[in-house]
Amino acid sequence: MLNATTRIRRLRRRLTVLFTLTSTAGLIGLTLYAAHLNNSLWRGQLDDELHRRTSRATALxxxxxxxxxxxxxxxxxxxxxxxxxxxxxxxxxxxxxxxxxxxxxxxxxxxxxxxxxxxxxxxxxxxxxxxxxxxxxxxxxxxxxxxxxxxxxxxxxxxxxxxxxMSADIAGHRQVVLLLAIACAAFAGLSALAGHMLSGRAMRPALAALAQQEAFLADAAHDLRTPLATLRALTEGALHDDASRGEALSRAARLAARTGDIVDDLLTRARLAAGVTPVRREPLRLDQLVESILDDTPTAGHRIRVTAQPVVVTADPTLLRRAVANLLDNALTHGHQPGAPADVEITLTADGTIAIDDDGPGIDPALAGELFDRYHSGGHSTGLGLSIAAWIAHAHGGSLTVGPSARGGARFVLRV
Structure with a gap:
């Protein structure tokens, strides 16, 4: 069975052929009519001249x-x-x-x-x-x-x-017919090219939507495979081992929560890519947004410090909250040494810049440019969180950059 992309491309070729045949049929009809009209005109003019001669002669x-x-x-x-x-x-x-x-x-x-x-x-x-x-x-x-x-x-x-x-008149008529045939062939070629371009432009949104759908399915399969397999192993193990059932249920709950976050990230990225999530700009207090994110974030022994002043920015509250939450989650997950709690510092400046510093292993400068790409991550995660944060920053006309932190780890700077 042909895949959807191949079927769309085949449809494009068929539309091009149909457009070309329709245009060519019309051009051939016009050419035949023009040739017939030219033939009738010069024959009529010739007969008129001959009639003038016979009428004049009979009168003389x-x-x-x-x-x-x-x-x-x-x-x-x-x-x-x-x-x-x-x-x-x-x-x-x-x-x-x-x-x-x-x-x-x-x-x-x-x-x-x-x-x-x-x-x-x-x-x-x-x-x-x-x-x-x-x-x-x-x-x-x-x-x-x-x-x-x-x-x-x-x-x-x-x-x-x-x-x-009539030799000269017939030769002239044949020349006109030849020129009409050449013009018809040229216009038929142009119509084929135009039809191919127009059908390609018409199919472009469908191909883009199909590519986004395939990318979403690939993302979902890639990102959900590991947590679901682990969740299945935990539940099957708990069915046969009553002693580990409590710990298995606790890990299963955490995996389920993590899977939910992955699904949210996938849907957010898909909506951003498809343009179905509009950027709803409105004035908001950035410092209050950060505080509400901290209230909803479990620290689990990690330390988070905030240095902020009242800052008002114009942005989409939902999307900006998602971006900051992803950056904070990334710092808590990867921004610490093995076995040690994370020490994260968040700094808000008056120009609406959010800087998140950690004391983790830092970022390899050679990988800094690829860190915000899909599936790129410095640890055991999907890498979607940072790419979504970067997309949200760009959707607001801002940027997301990463560099070394004075505290020894990484420093992410979000500007909106």
Missing amino acids: LVYDPGERLVFDGLIEDDVDSNCPALTVLAQQANGPVPVRRPRRPCAKVADKDLVAIARRATADVRQPVAATVTDQAGRQVRLYAEAFPNADFSATGGAVVVADD
């Missing part, structure tokens, strides 16, 4: 007294320029027959194609007709035909057909 055609077509008007007008090539077909008994051809045609169209479109134009004199054919050079040519009346306007006299080479 006249008959002499013998009812023969006279082309003087065509020769004098630019309608008879080389391109588009203009051909006049007169209506005969067997159909339209070319009676005037272009002098230097730009498109060499076969007579059968000219006659075919002229037949269509003379069969329906109401509107011109158009067609696309291939000339003798293999090029695509646009034909446009319009009928004209006979001398007495009693019937159709024939048709004027203009032909224009």
Whole structure:
């Protein structure tokens, strides 16, 4: 079974592919529409120009007294320029027959194609007709035909057909289509990159929450394994040994209390990491906070001295209490020589600084920078207490530092 992180990353890839496919489909649709629109535009413009030529030519055609077509008007007008090539077909008994051809045609169209479109134009004199054919050079040519009346306007006299080479227009259209295809591919690539970035940004909170959850579970498994195993061993031993039952119950109570503290530390760290524990700032008497912590802390033969003056700070009472209590617990647990009670001194200054000195073995300077990391401790503990104290100090815009004490042990300084 895939783990949650792998499933989220796979979901990100699927979202990226879906976003890319959707964007690409839209881009392809727009590209096809733009190509079709361009094709329709240039063909429409070409037909409009050819229609102008045929209309002008039919207006310039006249008959002499013998009812023969006279082309003087065509020769004098630019309608008879080389391109588009203009051909006049007169209506005969067997159909339209070319009676005037272009002098230097730009498109060499076969007579059968000219006659075919002229037949269509003379069969329906109401509107011109158009067609696309291939000339003798293999090029695509646009034909446009319009009928004209006979001398007495009693019937159709024939048709004027203009032909224009479409090679340049087709080449231009293909170039436009190529540019549109390149632009479509480029935008599809950009959409894929944007989709990957957006899906990554959307998945980032989920990955962060998952990482925090996994870290919390790892912390809980790591920190609770030893006390729970010891508690189980004590209770199993007490079941089989009545003489040690009292001592076992006493140790079990202490372990249960310690386990509760570990759970509190784990929950506090998880809430701080997830940002669900807001820093509720309010004015408070720091000296009174320290005194209340001392009242709730069992000394067990240890000595604690306080040098304080009334100090008001703006901080979260619950979080700050947790930080100071963790520092004091660390001093009572590790800040003394083996077999000797701890001698701890707490000093409060007017700027809201709390200094806790002990007379223990002190801190190795090489480990001072790592002491506030998770799982780092100078003794048999989880190391969460100091890391939580450091996090709380940073959440208040302050700091927690450690160094040698004048009393020979360690000196922790908390600033808020």
